[in-house]
Amino acid sequence: MAQILLAADTLSVSMTDVEKLEALRDVVVARSSVTKARVASDGMAELHGIRAPGTGLPGVIAVGTWRDQGSKTFAVCHGRRPAVVIELKGEAYDRLVVTLDDAEQIVAALA
Numbered sequence: 001m002a003q004i005l006l007a008a009d010t011l012s013v014s015m016t017d018v019e020k021l022e023a024l025r026d027v028v029v030a031r032s033s034v035t036k037a038r039v040a041s042d043g044m045a046e047l048h049g050i051r052a053p054g055t056g057l058p059g060v061i062a063v064g065t066w067r068d069q070g071s072k073t074f075a076v077c078h079g080r081r082p083a084v085v086i087e088l089k090g091e092a093y094d095r096l097v098v099t100l101d102d103a104e105q106i107v108a109a110l111a
Helices: 017-023 103-110
Strands: 003-006 010-014 027-030 034-040 050-057 061-068 071-078 083-088 095-099
Touching (some): 017 050, 017 071, 034 103
Parallel strands (some): 071 095
Antiparallel strands (some): 034 083, 050 061, 061 071, 083 095
């Protein structure tokens, strides 16, 4: 299962080897690019648009890039579980959506 790793200047989405294959990329962003973070009760419900590239099976797995009307979201979601939603500015992605057991702790650390 993916994790969010927070360093002084960066935020990384740390994925398992299988998730890396499914996503076709790693994601590291500047912590200063985070504009907002919140917990969503269902990470899958946060995804809109077309998956390209990545892996998806509705309601089961969503790993990769979702594109929708000029925005890009990077997701690592497993099942309909709570997720952290991180809004970004000045990065390749506009949002990160990652299902996590410690979503509330990540949001608090980003506040």
